[in-house]
Amino acid sequence: MPLRFHNTLTQQLEDFQPLDGKTVRMYTCGPTVYSYVHIGNFRTFSFQDILRRTLLARGFTLDHVMNITDVEDKIIRNAIQHNQSIQEYTAQYTEAFLADSATLRLQRPERLVFATEHISEMVEAIEKLSASNHTYESDGSVYFRIGSFPAYGRLSKINLDGNIAGARVDVDEYEKDDARDFVLWKARKPGEPAWPASCGEGRPGWHIECSVMAMKYLGETIDIHTGGVDLVFPHHENEIAQSEALTGKQFVRYWMHAEHLMVEGQKMSKSLGNFYTLRDILEKGYSPEAVRYLLVSAPYRKQLNFTFDGLKGAAASIDRLRNFELRLAGDVLPDGENPDMSARANQAIADFDAALDDDLNTADALAAVFEYIRDANTAMDAGAFQSANKPGARALLDRFDAIFDVLKPTVAESSISDEEIDSLIADRTRAKKSRDFARADQIRADLLDKGVVIEDTRDGVRWKRK
Numbered sequence: 001m002p003l004r005f006h007n008t009l010t011q012q013l014e015d016f017q018p019l020d021g022k023t024v025r026m027y028t029c030g031p032t033v034y035s036y037v038h039i040g041n042f043r044t045f046s047f048q049d050i051l052r053r054t055l056l057a058r059g060f061t062l063d064h065v066m067n068i069t070d071v072e073d074k075i076i077r078n079a080i081q082h083n084q085s086i087q088e089y090t091a092q093y094t095e096a097f098l099a100d101s102a103t104l105r106l107q108r109p110e111r112l113v114f115a116t117e118h119i120s121e122m123v124e125a126i127e128k129l130s131a132s133n134h135t136y137e138s139d140g141s142v143y144f145r146i147g148s149f150p151a152y153g154r155l156s157k158i159n160l161d162g163n164i165a166g167a168r169v170d171v172d173e174y175e176k177d178d179a180r181d182f183v184l185w186k187a188r189k190p191g192e193p194a195w196p197a198s199c200g201e202g203r204p205g206w207h208i209e210c211s212v213m214a215m216k217y218l219g220e221t222i223d224i225h226t227g228g229v230d231l232v233f234p235h236h237e238n239e240i241a242q243s244e245a246l247t248g249k250q251f252v253r254y255w256m257h258a259e260h261l262m263v264e265g266q267k268m269s270k271s272l273g274n275f276y277t278l279r280d281i282l283e284k285g286y287s288p289e290a291v292r293y294l295l296v297s298a299p300y301r302k303q304l305n306f307t308f309d310g311l312k313g314a315a316a317s318i319d320r321l322r323n324f325e326l327r328l329a330g331d332v333l334p335d336g337e338n339p340d341m342s343a344r345a346n347q348a349i350a351d352f353d354a355a356l357d358d359d360l361n362t363a364d365a366l367a368a369v370f371e372y373i374r375d376a377n378t379a380m381d382a383g384a385f386q387s388a389n390k391p392g393a394r395a396l397l398d399r400f401d402a403i404f405d406v407l408k409p410t411v412a413e414s415s416i417s418d419e420e421i422d423s424l425i426a427d428r429t430r431a432k433k434s435r436d437f438a439r440a441d442q443i444r445a446d447l448l449d450k451g452v453v454i455e456d457t458r459d460g461v462r463w464k465r466k
């Protein structure tokens with residue numbers, strides 16, 4: 001079965017092929033770095049990670065661009081409050097976002113691009129749109145006239161029957177179902193950062209950022225554009241209007257949107273205050289792998305309710321997988337091959353792949369793995385799982401982990417590197433030679449606190465992690 005994705009534009013499942021048959025050019029709307037990203041945001045970013053890994057597993061190469069929105073209303077407000085420049089203010093949250101993404105094992109996109117480093121290209125794009133009569137100016141700000149773009153509304157299926165002429169909005173977030181001319185360039189306000197432009201000093205609106213950066217790096221027509229469902233309207237609708245008004249070409253071939261992470265029936269969001277950051281959850285003692293597993297365990301187009309019971313369930317599922325892996329490595333198995341078990345592994349691999357090919361159905365993919373593990377455990381108990389059945393099982397686990405990436409435990413932050421251990425052991429040896437036994441004992445105790453046991457042998461000092 002071919003790889004198929006649901007395209008928000010056509011509302012259909014479509015076979016996927018990149019335009020050039022090989023490299024998938026993909027754009028992701030990244031975070032607005034005014035605060036810590038919450039795990040709702042990370043549901044969308046985790047979906048993108050599963051998408052990336054599936055595309056790589058199918059042999060495609062990726063050119064994936066993600067933007068960081070580092071100038072925006074809330075950023076400016078908060079930076080002023082903290083008496084910082086927007087660069088100083090956003091740097092800490094960009095860093096936190098990247099650190100949290102790494103903790104969740106999200107692959108880094110090939111390119112990470114910052115809005116404030118592309119202002120001149122945005123100004124150029126706005127000038128071009130103005131030259132082709134897609135804009136108008138009011139009080140020093142420039143607006144995109146959505147009436148000038150007949151295809152407006154095609155992505156979100158928004159009904160444009162009402163009177164839209166003249167209505168305009170210059171904030172980045174506005175009411176659903178309320179189609180308005182949107183701001184491309186905001187006139188400078190006192191005390192706010194601003195950049196020079198032919199239309200007057202100011203700063204870009206949010207929507208133009210993504211159009212400009214996506215096309216700069218990926219070309220006028222890109223393969224995949226992703227984000228959460230709340231971005232379909234107006235953000236992505238506006239991206240299409242700007243980009244296609246500029247080029248006359250289709251901007252994006254496949255639009256893919258992740259449904260929300262919910263809390264008691266409501267979207268997890270900053271404004272509702274019903275959110276957890278990754279840090280909040282790790283502090284409660286859950287592992288990053290459990291969070292990752294929970295976020296990706298439901299298919300991305302289904303809403304997922306966040307609960308701590310769900311998180312405990314995710315941790316228990318990971319334990320089952322790891323226990324099977326340990327058993328596979330450690331159990332003494334009878335020689336030979338049980339052909340039924342080999343066939344069973346092949347079937348599980350085929351089912352796993354088919355589930356992912358079917359619009360990234362992670363729930364079915366997990367079911368294929370767990371059903372196999374149940375059967376393999378039963379066979380092991382009965383002595384019917386033989387040594388030559390191991391490679392099939394291992395192949396399934398590897399295939400699974402290339403996408404889900406939860407088998408390897410995260411090493412606790414307090415742990416220490418091999419090099420640091422070696423260097424402390426050398427210190428201890430020196431201390432012993434100079435008969436500073438108190439110091440030598442202290443080093444041994446410190447290492448033990450960090451989970452490292454040392455043993456003096458005739459061949460020197462040996463160490464192992466507890």
Ligand code: AMP
Pocket residue numbers: 029030031032039040041042043044045226227228229230231258259260261262267268269
């Ligand atoms: P933002 O920084 O608000 O633009 O959000 C970054 C990404 O997270 C966007 O793709 C949003 O659509 C997505 N997002 C926001 N809230 C949630 C949620 N509760 N569940 C899933 N995705 C979300």
Ligand code: ZN
Pocket residue numbers: 028029030210235
């Ligand atoms: Zn965007």
